[in-house]
Structure formats: C-alpha cells, structure tokens
Amino acid sequence: MLLVLLCLPTAFAQAQDDLLKIAEASDSATTGPVTGTFKTTRLVNGHTVETNSAGVLLFLISHRFGTLNSGAYELFGLDQATIRLGLEYGLTNRLDIGIGRSSLEKTFDGFLKYKLLQQQMGTGSPVTVTLFSSAAVRSLKWPQEENNFDFRHRLAYTQQVLIARKFTDRFSLQLSPTLVHHNLVPTRRDENKVYALGGGGRFKITKRTSFNAEYFYLLSGEARQDYRNGLSLGFDIETGGHVFQLIFTNAEGMVEKFFVSRNTGYWSDGDIYFGFNISRVFDLKGEKKW
Template sequence: MRKRYVLIILCCLALHTAKAQDDLLQLAESSDSAATGLVTGTFKATRLANGHSVETNGAGVLLFLISHRFGTLNSGAYEFFGLDQATIRLGLEYGLTDRLNVGIGRSSLEKTYDGFLKYKLLQQRQGMGMPVTLTLFTSAAIRTLDWPQESGGNFDSKHRFSYTYQALLARKFTERLSLQLSPTLVHRNLVPTRHDDTDVYALGAGGRFKITKHTSFNAEYYYLLSSHTREDFRNALSLGFDIETGGHVFQLIFTNAQGMVEKFFVPQNTGYWSDGDIYFGFNISRVFDLKGKEKW
C-alpha cells in the first residue's frame, strides 16, 4: 500500500515539475474566436467527472490522464475513511485532428482495458449560428480479471466485452455557465442473471460553474432509464472542482461510483450518497504538444 502512495506522489510531482508547454486553457478554456465565431472552452477538461465532456484535444496533442478513487467515506477510521483503499485508471488520449480523438486506458477495477473514439460533429457558434456543441463518443471495454472459480470459467472471450455509445450535447451559456446532456447506451455481452438488462439506457446531465479564471464547480448525474437495472443499481452522482494550473487540470471529485469507465458507473453502480457510500478521488490531466505548435 505504501508503494502505491509513493508511486502516486512521484507521478504527481513529476507532472507538476515538468516544464509546462502550452497553457491548457488553449485546449479547453480559450476565449471565443472572433475570426470564426466558434465558441470554445465549454469545459476545462475532456471529463466532467467520471464521464466525458464535449471537449476534444487538438491535432497532435497527447493527453495523459491519471484517475484515482479512494474507498468510501463510511468505511470508518480503520480504513482511514477510505484512504487505505484505491482504484486507479491510467489513460492516453490523442488528437488525430482537432475534432477526432482516440484514447486507451487501463483500470485496476476488474483489470479492465478500454479504448474509445470521440468525434466533435458540431461546434457552437456565436450569434445566430450553431447553438450547441455535439460530440459523438463510442468505446469498448474488456475485463481481464479471471472469472470466479465457482463459475467454472465456462465463458467465451466475447463475454468479457462491453460497449458504450453516447451523444454529448452541450451549450456554453455564459463565460461562467456551461451545461451538457449525455444520452447513453451501454451494451454488455454478459450479464449476471437473465433478469439483468443487456442494453442499459441512461441520460447523463451535468455542467460547470466557473468560480475564478482557473477554478470551476462541476456536477454530473446519470439517470438510469432501463427499468430492471434501475431496480438493483443506483444513479451515479458526482460533484467536484476543476483547478487549472498551466499544463494541468486537477479535478477533485466526490462520487458514489467507484469505477471510472462507463461500464461501471452507468449500469452497475451500487453506492448510496445517503449511506455515506462516497468515494473521494481526483483526475489529473497533462497535455503534450507532439507537433510543437505554439497554439492548438
């Protein structure tokens, strides 16, 4: 456990002391372009909390994302109120173009690997132009954790996969306020019982309120629409703060969902805020301009 914290601290220090290249605000917080009328900087980062935002990285920009969730606050003093426990995801996201991103990641939860494509189809414009930004998102996740012995391990490789499809629709109303809707479908090739939904539908909603130039308050909520899943699992609610520091965005998060991939926090979330099933965690985003451009 100590080695895990030492590694996390070293990673944070290395990221923080690395020479800042371009200001991250040029990725997700630049001012509106007078030349094109495009509205930019709807959100500070490519994540609202657990879920994706409409933001994409610029062409040639590589983003390294460290996501970490401790245990629940109600785990008590023996577990140091969750700090003795940890779930982590490491991810890389790359801008093939200004609109098209590709990403990969690995989570410690169920030893899950995930990959995604993200395409900004429409971008909000000033005045009477396009009123919203629309980004399409699709991902695949594979569980590599061994099957439980009692199951006999009689599963095909395809049973390890799940898929997510989202339409991320957002509007920047003012320099301070941005809101987003995220219609979501999670398809699972294997479910625990015949009663469970293979296709789980949910509606995500969230937004951010800018407090200062470099900080904002974020909220995110995923409401389960599939009736059978809604009976056994909980809607994911996340609250947090974004803190931008040059080439980094630190996101401090309180959530009732442990997983940081859609297959976890949408269809199989079990935490109750009212019972103290609250996971404190963070996302750290660091960008690298691989093409050496001055601006993105």
C-alpha cells in the same frame, strides 16, 4: 467654398470606410466558434464535448479512494484505492482516440470521439455535439467455477451523444444520452442494454477554478431496481502545468460500464468515494500546453 465642396466627397468616403471597419470588427467579435465549453475532456467521471487538437496527447490519471463510511480503521477510505491510467490523442481537431487501463476488474478500455458540431456565436449551431463510442474488456480471471465463459463475455460497449452549450464565460451545461451494452449479465432478468440520460454542468468560480456536477439517471426499469443513479461533484483547479480535479462520487469505477450501468453506491448511506483526476497535455507537434 469650391475647395470645401471638392473635399467633401473624399471626407465622406473616408468616414464610410471607418464606419465599415468598425462594423466589421463588431461582427467578428460576435461570430465564430465557441471554445472552452469545459476545461478538459472529463466533466467528472464522464466525457465532455471537448476533444484534443490535432497532434495533442493527453495523459490522464484517475484515482478513487474507498468510501467515506468505511470508518476510521480504513482511514475513511484512504487505505483503499482504484486507479485508471489513460492516454488520449487528437488525430484531427475533431477526432480523438483513447485507451486506458483500470484496476477495477483489471479493465482495458478504448474509445473514439468525434466532434460533429461546434457551437457558434451569432448565427450557426447553438450547441456543440460530440459522438462517443467505447469498448471495455474485463481481464480479471474468472472464478474457477465460471471458467467456461468465452472472450466475448468479457466485453461491454458504450454509445453516447454529448450535447453541450456554453451560455456565458462562466456557465456551461451538457446532456449525455447513453447506451451501455453488456455481453454478460449476472442473471437472466438483468438487461444487456441499459439506457441512461446524463446531465451536468460547469460553473467557473475564478479564472483557474470551477465547480462541476454530473448525474446519470437510469432509464431501464430492471437496472433501476438493482443499481443506483450516479451523482458526482467536483472542482477543477488549473495549476499552470496540469488540470487537477477533486471529486466526490458514489461510483467506484471510472469506465462507463461501472459508473453508468453498474453503480451500487448510496450517497445517503455514505457510499461516497473521494478521488481526483490529473490531466497533462503534450503538443507532439510543438511545445507542452498548460
């Protein structure tokens, strides 16, 4: 009996240690940053809250064919093409820089993207917040009768606050309050500043595929009279080496000044552009990723 009594404190202490380890493991499983809200830096046309890790370079090829209502003579849009090539680089785990060139209006664009908040499991931020700022330059030559414009007239700017939450491993949502400023507008009644509210989401179908949707609602009155809200649907397919996105959208351009504030396509009229994004990531500090 004396021996048992002497051993009880040691056994009790060991049991306490085991329980503490179990509790710590349980806490670690329910705390920490939430990752993989979206598969890549694009939802469909627009940016997601995701940024590249430090030292990671992303090469993005975006391609849109013509509209489906162009008819059999144009092979339902496949004879036409608009393309954008882009590079994005992670300066830090939170800060991205990117450049691109589109065939539409021969547009060059550049952007900065900063992840301000990261969603946390348990206590902490319930959402991820990323700030986005870009500038686009039209390099297409002016028509002969309009060659008196200055360089500043070629510029357009976009500011966004991207707010997203990953609700489950399969389901994520994002809101994107957006301001697009055009230095040059077609008429005096057109607005230089166009406000829009973007929204979208991702639903993971399988381990390597997901369905994405994106919508930009124009808040500016004049813009709503002449231009259409952007609606885009897509599927993400991870092939191991690339992320391949199949896209249906009523917007031809792949820069914010086109698909947010200067979109003219009607889904109901068949102004639907089929296209794709292909992204490839290179870790310049190590090996290639997916």
